[in-house]
Amino acid sequence: MLFNSLTFVLFIAIVLGVFSLRLPWKLRKSFLLLASYAFYAAWSPPFVVLLWISTAVDWLVARRMHREQHKGMRRLLLWVSLAVNLGMLGFFKYGTFLLEAFRDLLAMVDIAYQPPEVSIILPIGISFYTFQTLSYTIDVYLRRSEPEESFLDFALFVTFFPQLVAGPIVRPYQLIPQFKHPVRATRDQLFWGLLLFTIGLFEKVILADAALSAISDTVFNSPKPVACLDAWAAVLAFSGQIFFDFAGYSMCAIGISMSLGFSLPDNFRCPYAAIGFSDFWQRWHISLSGWLRDYLYIPLGGNRQGPRRTQINLMLTMLLGGLWHGAAWRFVVWGGIHGGYLVIERWLQRLFPRETPSMQSLFRIPLALATFLAVSLTWVLFRAETFSGAIDIYAALLGLHDDPVLWLETFDFLLCGTVVGGMLTVQWVMRDRRLEDVVSQCPWWATALFWSTLLTLIVLARGQSNAFIYFQF
Numbered sequence: 001m002l003f004n005s006l007t008f009v010l011f012i013a014i015v016l017g018v019f020s021l022r023l024p025w026k027l028r029k030s031f032l033l034l035a036s037y038a039f040y041a042a043w044s045p046p047f048v049v050l051l052w053i054s055t056a057v058d059w060l061v062a063r064r065m066h067r068e069q070h071k072g073m074r075r076l077l078l079w080v081s082l083a084v085n086l087g088m089l090g091f092f093k094y095g096t097f098l099l100e101a102f103r104d105l106l107a108m109v110d111i112a113y114q115p116p117e118v119s120i121i122l123p124i125g126i127s128f129y130t131f132q133t134l135s136y137t138i139d140v141y142l143r144r145s146e147p148e149e150s151f152l153d154f155a156l157f158v159t160f161f162p163q164l165v166a167g168p169i170v171r172p173y174q175l176i177p178q179f180k181h182p183v184r185a186t187r188d189q190l191f192w193g194l195l196l197f198t199i200g201l202f203e204k205v206i207l208a209d210a211a212l213s214a215i216s217d218t219v220f221n222s223p224k225p226v227a228c229l230d231a232w233a234a235v236l237a238f239s240g241q242i243f244f245d246f247a248g249y250s251m252c253a254i255g256i257s258m259s260l261g262f263s264l265p266d267n268f269r270c271p272y273a274a275i276g277f278s279d280f281w282q283r284w285h286i287s288l289s290g291w292l293r294d295y296l297y298i299p300l301g302g303n304r305q306g307p308r309r310t311q312i313n314l315m316l317t318m319l320l321g322g323l324w325h326g327a328a329w330r331f332v333v334w335g336g337i338h339g340g341y342l343v344i345e346r347w348l349q350r351l352f353p354r355e356t357p358s359m360q361s362l363f364r365i366p367l368a369l370a371t372f373l374a375v376s377l378t379w380v381l382f383r384a385e386t387f388s389g390a391i392d393i394y395a396a397l398l399g400l401h402d403d404p405v406l407w408l409e410t411f412d413f414l415l416c417g418t419v420v421g422g423m424l425t426v427q428w429v430m431r432d433r434r435l436e437d438v439v440s441q442c443p444w445w446a447t448a449l450f451w452s453t454l455l456t457l458i459v460l461a462r463g464q465s466n467a468f469i470y471f472q473f
Contacts, residue, residue, distance in 0.1 A: 003197075003252045004205050011039065012256060019260055025182040029152055032260075036161035040125070043165075047123040050088055055158045057084045058133045062140040062147040074141060081137040085130040092123055097327035125165030127324060131291055133158055136172045138295060145172060153179040160262075162253040166246070168267040168287035175262070183261035192436070193259030195451060196251050202454040203248030205461050211419050212241040218407050220383050220393065227404040231396035233416045234408075238383045239376040240420045243272065246285070270427040272375075275367045277341040280375060292321050310346070315339040325382075330390060334381040341374060365428070372424065 002008060015035050019028055041048050058081055065077040090098070103114065136154075139145040148154040157176045163169075185193065219226050219234030226234075250267035257264045271284035281289045297317040303310040315336065322335020377397075384390035395401055430438070439447055 033156045036159040039161040043124045050123055051159055054133050055155050058137050059154050062137050065140055066147045078141045085134050089126055089130045094327045128167050128169055131169050162256040166249050168265055169291050178262050185259055185261040189258050193255045196255030198454050200248040200251030201458050203244040205458050208241045208244035210461050212237040215412050215416050216241055224405045225401035226396045227406045228399040230408045231393055233413055235376055236420045237416045239379050240423050270431045272372045273368055273427040273431040274371050277345050292317050311343045314342045330381040330387055334378050337378050
């Protein structure tokens with residue numbers, strides 16, 4: 001069930017209507033849990049079983065772990081949780097990839113092996129909810145938090161439908177306490193929630209799908225070598241497309257939650273206005289960046305064991321972060337490049353200490369544009385379906401193809417430049433501002449005009465309901 005579909009509009013209208021009734025709080029929570037299961041079952045009903053398994057195992061393991069005093073048994077219980085969650089994730093997401101890697105490894109020593117052909121369907125959202133439940137059991141194991149007594153509250157934490165299939169990856173302390181006491185959205189929460197939902201839909205339906213997807217699809221799906229200018233337009237278009245697509249989903253999730261009376265953390269803060277790569281990862285997919293930092297980078301030693309070990313920890317974290325995004329070597333390479341960016345950035349910071357504030361101000365915009373360009377080049381590995389396809393695009397960016405084909409029209413270049421240029425301008429202006437502060441300073445009629453314009457464009461788009469890009473991760 002896509003946010004950008006009429007089915008979901010009907011679904012959320014029913015959920016908002018029923019959830020706002022003056023019913024006992026436990027009954028309202030139970031309804032929200034059933035609605036979340038129905039939302040997930042709309043994709044593939046059998047995969048709801050995986051949600052039940054993850055929920056039941058982690059709730060029971062955490063309770064037993066908290067009571068257990070023997071260190072070895074507590075570690076064994078943690079491994080049960082890791083085995084169940086990572087086992088499901090490994091089988092469904094990485095099963096085919098691991099078999100192919102094993103085949104290639106044997107081929108290196110002249111052993112011919114052809115793995116059986118298996119068709120494994122990737123359950124939507126499994127990368128998100130497994131990380132979410134793992135944070136719960138790890139925190140209980142480390143005694144950072146107490147186990148949840150209410151199975152209903154924990155099950156709702158795992159399956160809360162606005163962020164179930166593509167995040168934000170919420171920590172237990174961010175959501176479970178909100179289920180403890182009855183909530184009902186205030187007028188302001190309903191206003192902001194529906195406005196954020198509309199903005200998220202606009203980013204997805206109009207900017208990502210209607211404006212930019214055709215440009216990137218035309219070039220990346222080209223059966224022939226493409227021209228240099230076409231390749232650059234496609235790379236920039238996909239940079240905008242993946243942002244508007246994923247940030248649009250996150251904003252929809254936050255808006256839906258707010259309209260129900262709940263709060264979810266921000267997942268994007270103007271990432272294309274980042275100055276440097278550390279800044280970028282504090283602004284892009286913030287919930288994943290924080291998860292990798294707290295549950296991987298810091299346990300590896302973080303930056304506490306000297307520069308060389310810090311570099312290794314950064315690379316390992318980003319390599320695994322790349323693998324989280326997809327079961328293909330190009331995602332691992334993507335993570336490795338970003339790890340390299342972070343290592344080089346740290347080296348440059350030591351080599352060139354920060355200058356005076358005036359010098360910093362002078363280079364802010366050029367550094368932000370350089371960061372955006374470097375990040376955009378890595379998105380080629382996301383959009384290309386194969387390594388060879390990515391190499392072809394990189395070659396086209398350098399103008400290395402003979403007799404390239406021109407696929408894009410003048411209008412495509414103007415559209416791409418306008419949307420991407422507007423995106424960069426807006427993000428730079430909003431870099432250190434909050435949307436709520438900006439809207440609150442506008443007169444009511446300007447907000448009403450802005451909102452009605454977005455709704456009109458969404459309705460007029462009449463495009464097909466394309467799935468969000470991050471659903472495949």
